[in-house]
Amino acid sequence: MLLTKDGGRFMTWQQEFIATVMADIKANLISAEAPEDVVRDLTERIGFSVACSIDGCSSFEADGVKLSPILCFLTKEGELVHAGGNSLPMSMSTE
Secondary structure, eight states, X not given: OEEEEOXXXXXXXXXXXXXXXXXXXXXXXXXXXXXXXXXXXXXXXHHXXXXXXXXXXXXXXXXXXXXXXXXXXXXXXXXXXXXXXXXXXXXXXXX
């Protein structure tokens, strides 16, 4: 597996990934028949929380070790693409 630091591809893929996560959150809230304003508010809140949790903006402890998750993307060629550290999506739209 090749580990590649590529902030450009990473940011593009991260934005697409977070948009997909947020669309899934929104679809589930709509299917639960939540009111439109609640759907919008919870999609933004939950999406931001998930993005922070999976990309090192928050840390946790396990087995006495302080850990911070860092998001990477694995290509079909076996390349693991990362940004070089944690990051946060530039835009988190619910549209």
